[in-house]
Amino acid sequence: MLCVGDELRAPLEAALGAQVPDNAYFIGDFRDGAVVSVAGFANWYGHDVEVFLASSGTLGRGFLRRAAKYAFSELGCIRMTCRVAAGSDWVSGLERLGFVVEGRMRRAFDGQTDMLIMGCMKDDWKYGQ
Numbered sequence: 001m002l003c004v005g006d007e008l009r010a011p012l013e014a015a016l017g018a019q020v021p022d023n024a025y026f027i028g029d030f031r032d033g034a035v036v037s038v039a040g041f042a043n044w045y046g047h048d049v050e051v052f053l054a055s056s057g058t059l060g061r062g063f064l065r066r067a068a069k070y071a072f073s074e075l076g077c078i079r080m081t082c083r084v085a086a087g088s089d090w091v092s093g094l095e096r097l098g099f100v101v102e103g104r105m106r107r108a109f110d111g112q113t114d115m116l117i118m119g120c121m122k123d124d125w126k127y128g129q
Contacts, residue, residue, distance in 0.1 A: 004025070004026060004027050004028070005026060005028075006026065008026035008027070008028040008035065008038045008040070009024065009026060009040070011028070011035045011038055011054065012026065012038040012040050012052060012054050015038070015054030015055075015056075016052060016054055017110070020040045020042060020052050021042040021043060023042055023043075023044075024040040024041060024042040024052070025040070025041045025042075025070075026038060026039070026040050026041075027039045027041075027063075027066060027067055027070060029060060029062075029063045034056075035056070036055065036056055036057060036060075036063075037053075037054070037055040037056070037057075037059050037060065037063045038053070038054050038055075039051055039052065039053055039063070039067040039070075040052040040053075041067075041070065041071065041075070043081075044075060044077070046076070046077075047077055047078050047079065048077055048078070048079045048080070048081055049071050049075055049077050049080055049081070050080075050081045050082070050083075051067065051071065051080050051081065051082045052082075052083075053067075053082060053090070058093075059090075059093070061127065064097065064127070065127050068080070068120075068125050068127065072122045072125065077122070078121060078122045078123075079119055079120060079121050079122065080099075080119065080120045081117065081118070081119050082094065082099065082117075082118045082119075082120075083115050083116070083117055083118070084115070084116050084118055085109050085113050085114075085115060085116070086104065086113060086114035086115065086116050087113070087114075091116060091118070094118055094120070095118075096126065097120065097125065097126050097127070098120045098121070098124035098125045098126045099118040099119065099120040100118065100119055100120070100124070101116050101117070101118055102117050102118060102119045103116070103117035104116055104117070105117065
Protein backbone atom coordinates (compact mmCIF):
# COMPACT_ATOMS: atom_id res chain seq x y z
CA MET A 1 0.00 0.00 0.00
CA LEU A 2 1.35 3.41 -0.99
CA CYS A 3 1.04 6.31 1.46
CA VAL A 4 2.39 9.79 2.08
CA GLY A 5 3.15 11.69 5.26
CA ASP A 6 5.75 12.97 7.68
CA GLU A 7 5.55 9.75 9.73
CA LEU A 8 7.81 8.28 7.02
CA ARG A 9 10.64 10.64 8.01
CA ALA A 10 11.86 8.48 10.92
CA PRO A 11 12.19 5.21 8.97
CA LEU A 12 14.01 7.01 6.13
CA GLU A 13 16.40 8.84 8.44
CA ALA A 14 17.08 5.63 10.40
CA ALA A 15 17.92 3.76 7.19
CA LEU A 16 20.14 6.59 5.89
CA GLY A 17 21.80 7.29 9.22
CA ALA A 18 21.31 11.00 8.52
CA GLN A 19 18.69 13.72 8.72
CA VAL A 20 16.61 14.64 5.71
CA PRO A 21 15.96 18.38 5.16
CA ASP A 22 12.97 19.85 7.03
CA ASN A 23 11.15 20.70 3.81
CA ALA A 24 11.02 17.07 2.61
CA TYR A 25 7.90 15.33 1.31
CA PHE A 26 7.65 11.56 1.75
CA ILE A 27 6.15 8.64 -0.17
CA GLY A 28 6.21 5.18 1.37
CA ASP A 29 5.29 1.61 0.54
CA PHE A 30 3.77 -0.46 3.37
CA ARG A 31 3.34 -4.24 3.48
CA ASP A 32 1.83 -6.13 6.40
CA GLY A 33 1.81 -2.91 8.42
CA ALA A 34 5.55 -2.28 8.04
CA VAL A 35 7.40 0.30 5.96
CA VAL A 36 9.12 -1.46 3.04
CA SER A 37 10.38 1.49 0.96
CA VAL A 38 10.51 5.25 1.43
CA ALA A 39 11.37 8.14 -0.86
CA GLY A 40 11.98 11.60 0.54
CA PHE A 41 11.96 14.58 -1.81
CA ALA A 42 13.77 17.77 -0.80
CA ASN A 43 15.82 20.64 -2.16
CA TRP A 44 13.39 21.28 -5.00
CA TYR A 45 14.68 23.96 -7.38
CA GLY A 46 11.86 23.91 -9.93
CA HIS A 47 13.81 21.88 -12.45
CA ASP A 48 15.56 19.44 -10.06
CA VAL A 49 14.67 17.63 -6.84
CA GLU A 50 16.89 15.56 -4.58
CA VAL A 51 15.51 12.10 -3.84
CA PHE A 52 16.47 10.18 -0.71
CA LEU A 53 15.71 6.45 -1.00
CA ALA A 54 15.60 3.63 1.53
CA SER A 55 14.25 0.11 1.41
CA SER A 56 14.24 -2.95 3.61
CA GLY A 57 14.57 -5.00 0.45
CA THR A 58 14.38 -4.27 -3.24
CA LEU A 59 12.75 -1.06 -4.36
CA GLY A 60 9.68 -2.17 -6.29
CA ARG A 61 9.05 -1.00 -9.83
CA GLY A 62 5.61 0.37 -8.92
CA PHE A 63 7.07 2.34 -6.03
CA LEU A 64 9.81 3.80 -8.23
CA ARG A 65 7.26 4.69 -10.91
CA ARG A 66 5.25 6.59 -8.29
CA ALA A 67 8.36 8.40 -7.08
CA ALA A 68 9.27 9.42 -10.64
CA LYS A 69 5.69 10.51 -11.34
CA TYR A 70 5.83 12.79 -8.30
CA ALA A 71 9.17 14.32 -9.35
CA PHE A 72 8.53 14.63 -13.08
CA SER A 73 4.78 15.16 -13.36
CA GLU A 74 3.62 16.66 -10.07
CA LEU A 75 6.67 18.82 -9.30
CA GLY A 76 7.42 19.47 -12.97
CA CYS A 77 11.12 18.63 -12.67
CA ILE A 78 13.25 17.65 -15.62
CA ARG A 79 15.74 15.75 -13.42
CA MET A 80 16.09 13.87 -10.13
CA THR A 81 19.30 13.78 -8.12
CA CYS A 82 20.15 10.93 -5.73
CA ARG A 83 23.17 10.26 -3.51
CA VAL A 84 24.22 6.61 -3.18
CA ALA A 85 27.07 4.81 -1.41
CA ALA A 86 29.72 3.71 -3.91
CA GLY A 87 29.72 -0.05 -4.25
CA SER A 88 26.07 -0.34 -3.25
CA ASP A 89 23.80 -2.70 -5.18
CA TRP A 90 21.58 0.33 -5.73
CA VAL A 91 24.08 1.87 -8.17
CA SER A 92 23.50 -0.71 -10.90
CA GLY A 93 19.76 -0.77 -10.20
CA LEU A 94 19.47 3.00 -10.56
CA GLU A 95 21.58 2.91 -13.72
CA ARG A 96 19.14 0.40 -15.24
CA LEU A 97 16.35 2.92 -14.58
CA GLY A 98 18.15 5.75 -16.36
CA PHE A 99 20.30 7.31 -13.61
CA VAL A 100 23.89 8.26 -14.50
CA VAL A 101 26.82 8.70 -12.11
CA GLU A 102 27.60 12.41 -12.30
CA GLY A 103 30.13 12.76 -9.51
CA ARG A 104 31.95 11.19 -6.59
CA MET A 105 32.49 12.64 -3.14
CA ARG A 106 35.37 10.84 -1.46
CA ARG A 107 34.67 9.41 2.02
CA ALA A 108 31.47 11.46 2.24
CA PHE A 109 29.06 8.81 3.52
CA ASP A 110 30.56 7.72 6.82
CA GLY A 111 34.11 9.03 6.69
CA GLN A 112 35.14 5.86 4.85
CA THR A 113 32.73 5.22 1.98
CA ASP A 114 32.62 7.33 -1.17
CA MET A 115 29.28 8.86 -2.15
CA LEU A 116 28.13 8.88 -5.75
CA ILE A 117 25.96 11.70 -7.07
CA MET A 118 23.52 10.19 -9.57
CA GLY A 119 21.10 12.05 -11.80
CA CYS A 120 18.22 11.00 -14.01
CA MET A 121 16.72 13.23 -16.66
CA LYS A 122 13.00 12.96 -17.35
CA ASP A 123 13.74 11.91 -20.94
CA ASP A 124 16.03 9.09 -19.72
CA TRP A 125 13.60 7.57 -17.20
CA LYS A 126 13.12 3.96 -18.35
CA TYR A 127 9.50 3.55 -17.25
CA GLY A 128 7.99 6.64 -18.87
CA GLN A 129 5.52 8.87 -17.12
